[in-house]
Every structure is written in structure tokens, then in C-alpha cells.
Amino acid sequence: MSRNAAVADRLDEMADRLEATGVEYKPRAYRQAADNIRGHTVAIETLAQEGVESVKQIDRIGDAIAQKVIEYIDTGDIEELTELREELPIDIEAITRVEGVGPKTAADLYEALGVEDLDDLEAAAEAGEIQAVSGFGATTEQNILDGIPFARESHQRELLGDARPLADRLLASLRELDAVEAADTAGSLRRWRPTVGDVDVLAASDDGTQVIEAFTDFDGEVIEAGTSKASLRVDGLRVDLRVVVTEEWGSALQYFTGSRDHNIVVRNRALDRGLKVNEYGVFDVSEVDDPDAGQRVGERVAGDTEVSMYEALELPHIPPELREDRGEIDAAANGELPTLVEEGDLRGDLHLHTDASDGQASVAGMIQGAADRGYDYLAITDHATGPGMVGGVGVDDDALLDLAETVREAASDADLRVFTGVEANIGEDGSVSVADDVLAELDCVVASPHAALDGDGTDRLVAAVEHPEVNILGHPTGRLLNRREGLDFDMERIAEAAVVSDTALEINANPSRLDLRGGYVKQAIEAGATIVVNTDAHQPSSLELARFGVHTARRGWAETDDVLNTRDADGVADFLGL
Known part of the structure; x- marks a missing residue:
């Protein structure tokens, strides 16, 4: 099983600890390397076995980082990281989950107050000790205190973007076993929730012992193993496998x-029809005095397939992404389930970055990456200057016009349509950080919030949506999963403004964002707004993240016609007013 996520986590920690000690430049290099390894399609241990040159094939990885990658794969440790931990013995990953507490702040609080973990941080804030530290104040202290509960809660959830690739690799291995008739994910992972508690996997087999033995041979720590259930810990994630007999697979x-809420509604619908639903099937209990007695009472009428489970209740199959008790049962009963958008429906991406700002590939490289995916079009939307830009990287107004010309020149030799564009920042007052006359020269304008990402952002976002040159509202809440909650807002107001202004609302498919979330997508669609699924890719390999955005759209009941970039190039150009 790939160790990409584990290696990337170690490099991210290296970056944080180097930044905490005041080292410049290196932290960014380690973070870029971590992002590239995390998104790389080849298992990092395979490359490490081949040597330094193979590891260096990954973008932005040089000799020094490649050596550390190999060191970790070979020994399970990185000596320099161990030394940095000894130099600053704090739980930096936990502390920096608190909004507003970066690596340098964490180091300052350790030096001043001996803060080593979240408990220490909370105690110091409650005692009023933080505001007494030079450079801090009462407001900062209160913000830290307010952010600690979220930091604790987020630690208990794993990103879908980390859990899903691990599950996919595990499923591929299970499906190769002769004893396995079927295998799939379950739980919140199968419903594509943005974060999950653990990785739940289900397998159908009439030889559970053989499947469990094969499962426990995978890389990872065995937590427990029985005859039909087993659990591993792989790269920090808990993986639970349950093996069921083939006839009970569905x-x-x-x-x-x-x-749970969806299943309660299903169970009650079954009871109304004299049926009982459980993990073993659907049973006719209309002639049974006590249908709750035992688990297999009455005649079994469904359960071999999942489709049969819903058919027994006079329902069509309900896609997993919809099973959140948000009206899907009534919609199914009334023949009103949406025909959900699918991964293959996307025909382009309208939010991409190059090395003109903070991307890691050239304009030509990103165009080729989109062409390799079979896309019909893409938009190059590098960051403009403004607050919230990572590392202060951004393209000023004059350079944006030069970049647009570069894009047009590169597009002249491309087999797909390339739109010029920009990702501008939305100020606290709703202003857009690029001059109107420059925006007017670009094909596709994405406006996104990047700073001051707390409180109610409704007025600010509505103002951006209504800007005559803005085509797309990018990652509207500005949230980073497990790191910051982002803006609150009135989705209904924003959606209504988007309808009037012909502005698309983005689902940012980066697994660290998945913003808009499914519930907001559903509200937007009900209001008649147009959704766009973008990856915000900073390198060609990140275009593969589109699937996370599509499944988020599905969680919001989105159909193909609801999503802008399922249209052909002419349809998108028409939406952009070209």
C-alpha cells in the first residue's frame, strides 16, 4: 500500500519546524514537495527503491529532499526531523490547527510559556498568560481560545483526500483475491463526505478467514483480527474491514x-409495509408477532444486491452521496431523484495556476496536462496580487496582461481552447483586487476570498458576485478542512445574486477545501444558480482531483446541466460573455 501520504506528512512537518526556527525559503520547498508526493500516482516506496533519480522525477524534488524520502522509506525516520523535534519539543501539528497559530507563533509560545500541546495552549489562554507575551494581546488570546475546540474536533477526522486513495489501493488488492466476490467502501467514505472517521471497507466472500489473512498481510499495524472483521492502522489512518457472505452483500x-439518519427513514418505511430491514436483508414480518425479536425473522425477500434492498421498499436505487436524510427518500418515492453528474461529464477546468504565480508548471505544461485528460478547454487563472496570497506570490495588473498574451500564444498550438483569466482576491469590503479595465481584457475572472476568513461574509461575497467582470465565485467560504472553518454566509442570498448576475459558484475540488460543501450546492441549485467544478490545480497531476469535486456536486444533488464545465467550449464561452 502506498506510503505517499505518510511521507508527505513528514515533509510538511519538516516545513513547519523549519519555519518555526526562522529558516527561510526551505519551508516552501518542503511543502511543495509534500503536495507533489501526496498527489503523485506512483507509490513513493517504489520510486525510493529505484533510487534518488527516480524520486527526483516528481516535480520540485531535488537531491536533498529525495535523500530524506529514501531515508524515511528505509528507516521509518528522518534524522534531521528528529533533531528538529528535539530542538522544539511541541506537538506542532496540533497547535497549528488552531486558527491564527502558525509555526512561528507556536515556537514563540513555547519559548515564553512552555506551551507543548493543545492542553498547554488552552490552559495558558484561560489563565490570561498569552496576552502578556510580547506581540500578543487580549484579542489574539481570545481568538486562540475560541479556535481550540475546532482544532480538537478536526484531529478526530481524516481528509477524504487522504482516506480515499488508501481505500482505492486496498480495494484493488482485495478484488484480486479469488476468494473475494465483491469489495467496496462503506460509511461516510462511500458517501464521499469531506472528512471521515476511518476507512471502512466491505468484502463479500464465503471464505472470510482467507480474506482476513490476506488483509492483515498488507503494510500496516494490525489492531485486531477475527474471522470476519479486522482493523489495521496504515500511515496513521484506521482501516476497518468487514467480510460478509456473498448472499448478504447487498x-x-x-x-x-x-x-444513520437515512437508514432510520428506510427502516420506518419498511415497517409501514410489514417488512424489516437490517444488515442481513429485507424480511417479510407481516405475519410475525414481534418483528424486532431476533435478526432473521420472517421470509427474506431481498438482500443479494443493494438495488434489491430499495426495490423491496418500492424505491429506485438511491446513490450513496444522497443518503443523508435530506429528502432523498421522498424524492425517490415520487420519481424525482436527480440524474447525478458523473466524473466523465466534465469537459474542462476553469481555475488553474502556473509558475507565473504559485503554480509548479508552465502555461504550456498546464495546457498539455488538460489535453492529456481529454479536456476540450481550460482557463489559466493565476493569482493576482493581494492579501492572503501564499508567500506573497501574485501577478500585478500589468503582468496579468502580459501573461494573457503568453497564454494566447501557447494556445495557438494547442488542440483545445484556452481561456485567459485570473484569480483575484475579494477584499473585506467586497472589492476585487484587479482593476476593472484589466479584468475586461481577460476571458475568465475567478474572485475568491483569501484573507479575513471569519465572521459573516454574505455582503462581501454578494458584492463580488455582482461585479460585472466576475464570472466565478471561487472557494466561497475559504475554509481549509481540519484547519479553519472559513466564512459564514447566507447561501440563499448569494445564490440569488449569482442567478441575476450569471456568476457561477465554484466547488473547489481540492480535498483540503471541497468548498462549496454539498448542502450549499443543493441550496444553490434549488435557487437556479450555476455550479462549476474546478480543481484549483497548481500542477498537471492535480487535475485528477476533479473527482472529489464531482462527488461533492453529487452530494448537492447536481445534475449535468447544473454544472458549467460539463458544457462544450462554445457553451462555456457563451456563459463567459465571449
């Missing part, structure tokens, strides 16, 4: 996918 898959 019922187990439906039951363990959830959600």
Missing part, C-alpha cells in the same frame, strides 16, 4: 453505508 453494503 444488504450489508446498504446498511453499513448509512447514514
Whole structure:
């Protein structure tokens, strides 16, 4: 099983600890390397076995980082990281989950107050000790205190973007076993929730012992193993496998996918029809005195397949992404389930970055990456200057016009349509950080919030949506999963403004964002707004993240016609007013 996520986590920690000690430049290099390894399609241990030159094939990885990658794969440790931990013995990953506490702040609080973990940080804030430290104040202290509960909660959830690739690799291995008839994810992972508690996997087999033995041979720490259940810890993630007999595959898959609220409604619908639903199937209990007695009472009428489970309740199959008790049962009963957008429906991406700002590939490289995916079009939307830009990297107004010309020249030799563009910052007052006359020269303008990402952002975002040159509202909340909650806002107001202004609302498919979230997408679609699924890719390999955005769109009940970039190039150009 790939160790890409584990290696990337170590490099991210290296970056944080180097930054905490005042080292310049290196932290950014380590973070870029971590991002590239995390998104790389080849298992990092395979490259490490081949040597330094193979590891260096990954973008932005040189000799020094490649050596550290190999050191970790070979020994399970990085000597320099161990030394940095000894130099600054704090739980830097936990502390920096608190909004507003970066690596340097964490180091300052350790030096001044001996803060080593979240408990220490909370105690210091409650005692009023932080505001007494030079450079801090009462407001900062209160903000830290307010952010600690979120930091604690986020630690208990894993990003879908980390859990899903691990699950995919595990499923591929299980499906190769002769003893396995079927295998799939379950739980919140199968419903594509943005964060998950653990990785739930289900397998159908009439030889559970053989499957469990094969499962526990995978890389990872065995937590427990029985005859039909086993758990591993792989790269910090808990993986739970349950093996069921083949004839109960459908019922187990439906039951363990959830959600709990969805299953309660399903169970009550069954009871109204004299049926009982559980993980073993659907049973006719109309002639049974006590249908709750035992688990297999009455005649079994469904359960071999998941489709049969819903058919027994006079329902069509309900896609896993919809199973959150948000009206999907009534919609199914009334023949009103949406025909959800699918991964293959996307025909382009309208939010991409190059090395003109903070991307890691040239304009030509990003165009080629989109062409390799079979896309019909893309938009180059490098960051403008403004607050919130990572490392202060951004393109000023004059350079944006020069960049647009570069894009047009590169597009002249491309087999797909290339739109010029920009990702501008939305100020606290709703202003857009690029002059109107410059925006007017570009094809596709994405406006996104990057700073002051707390409180109510409704007025600010509505103002940006209504700007006559803005085509797309990018990652509207500005959230970073498990790191910051982002803006609150009135989705109904924003969606209504988007409809009037013909502004698309973005689902940012980066697994650290998945913004808009599914519930907001559903509200936007009900208001008649147009959704766009973008990757915000900073390198060609990140275009593969589109699937996370598509499944988020599906969680919001989005159909193909709801999504801008399922249209052809002419349709997108028409939307952009070209």
C-alpha cells in the first residue's frame, strides 16, 4: 500500500519546524514537495527503491529532499526531523490547527510559556498568560481560545483526500483475491463526505478467514483480527474491514453505508409495509408477532444486491452521496431523484495556476496536462496580487496582461481552447483586487476570498458576485478542512445574486477545501444558480482531483446541466460573455 501520504506528512512537518526556527525559503520547498508526493500516482516506496533519480522525477524534488524520502522509506525516520523535534519539543501539528497559530507563533509560545500541546495552549489562554507575551494581546488570546475546540474536533477526522486513495489501493488488492466476490467502501467514505472517521471497507466472500489473512498481510499495524472483521492502522489512518457472505452483500453494503439518519427513514418505511430491514436483508414480518425479536425473522425477500434492498421498499436505487436524510427518500418515492453528474461529464477546468504565480508548471505544461485528460478547454487563472496570497506570490495588473498574451500564444498550438483569466482576491469590503479595465481584457475572472476568513461574509461575497467582470465565485467560504472553518454566509442570498448576475459558484475540488460543501450546492441549485467544478490545480497531476469535486456536486444533488464545465467550449464561452 502506498506510503505517499505518510511521507508527505513528514515533509510538511519538516516545513513547519523549519519555519518555526526562522529558516527561510526551505519551508516552501518542503511543502511543495509534500503536495507533489501526496498527489503523485506512483507509490513513493517504489520510486525510493529505484533510487534518488527516480524520486527526483516528481516535480520540485531535488537531491536533498529525495535523500530524506529514501531515508524515511528505509528507516521509518528522518534524522534531521528528529533533531528538529528535539530542538522544539511541541506537538506542532496540533497547535497549528488552531486558527491564527502558525509555526512561528507556536515556537514563540513555547519559548515564553512552555506551551507543548493543545492542553498547554488552552490552559495558558484561560489563565490570561498569552496576552502578556510580547506581540500578543487580549484579542489574539481570545481568538486562540475560541479556535481550540475546532482544532480538537478536526484531529478526530481524516481528509477524504487522504482516506480515499488508501481505500482505492486496498480495494484493488482485495478484488484480486479469488476468494473475494465483491469489495467496496462503506460509511461516510462511500458517501464521499469531506472528512471521515476511518476507512471502512466491505468484502463479500464465503471464505472470510482467507480474506482476513490476506488483509492483515498488507503494510500496516494490525489492531485486531477475527474471522470476519479486522482493523489495521496504515500511515496513521484506521482501516476497518468487514467480510460478509456473498448472499448478504447487498444488504450489508446498504446498511453499513448509512447514514444513520437515512437508514432510520428506510427502516420506518419498511415497517409501514410489514417488512424489516437490517444488515442481513429485507424480511417479510407481516405475519410475525414481534418483528424486532431476533435478526432473521420472517421470509427474506431481498438482500443479494443493494438495488434489491430499495426495490423491496418500492424505491429506485438511491446513490450513496444522497443518503443523508435530506429528502432523498421522498424524492425517490415520487420519481424525482436527480440524474447525478458523473466524473466523465466534465469537459474542462476553469481555475488553474502556473509558475507565473504559485503554480509548479508552465502555461504550456498546464495546457498539455488538460489535453492529456481529454479536456476540450481550460482557463489559466493565476493569482493576482493581494492579501492572503501564499508567500506573497501574485501577478500585478500589468503582468496579468502580459501573461494573457503568453497564454494566447501557447494556445495557438494547442488542440483545445484556452481561456485567459485570473484569480483575484475579494477584499473585506467586497472589492476585487484587479482593476476593472484589466479584468475586461481577460476571458475568465475567478474572485475568491483569501484573507479575513471569519465572521459573516454574505455582503462581501454578494458584492463580488455582482461585479460585472466576475464570472466565478471561487472557494466561497475559504475554509481549509481540519484547519479553519472559513466564512459564514447566507447561501440563499448569494445564490440569488449569482442567478441575476450569471456568476457561477465554484466547488473547489481540492480535498483540503471541497468548498462549496454539498448542502450549499443543493441550496444553490434549488435557487437556479450555476455550479462549476474546478480543481484549483497548481500542477498537471492535480487535475485528477476533479473527482472529489464531482462527488461533492453529487452530494448537492447536481445534475449535468447544473454544472458549467460539463458544457462544450462554445457553451462555456457563451456563459463567459465571449
